[in-house]
Amino acid sequence: MVTRQTKxxxxxxxxxxxxxVLDACGFPPRMIRCTRLLDLxxxxxxxxxxxxLADHVDAGRLPER
Structure with a gap:
């Protein structure tokens, strides 16, 4: 998402x-993200x-070093 600060x-x-930005639709960002994951x-x-999901890696799923 591009904003004045992120551009x-x-x-x-x-x-x-x-x-x-999402106030008008009534859905929190987490719900929209979860819905997108379900679709994928x-x-x-x-x-x-x-x-x-690359930004959220569950450490329990990583192989032992």
Missing amino acids: SGRGPASTAYVSH VTTMDPEATMIY
């Missing part, structure tokens, strides 16, 4: 900004699902 850098839009899983696109 000049590499950081993500703030949670407060995204929440405010049911369409059997595992690569897209992994790309989408």
Whole structure:
């Protein structure tokens, strides 16, 4: 999401900004994200699902070093 602050850098839009943008629809960002994940899983696109989840790696699923 590109905002005035993010267009000049590499950081993500703030949670407060995204929440405010979504106020009118009545859904929190987490619900929209979960719905998107469900769609990716049911369409059997595992690569897209992994790309989408790459920022949240469950340490319990990583192999032992």
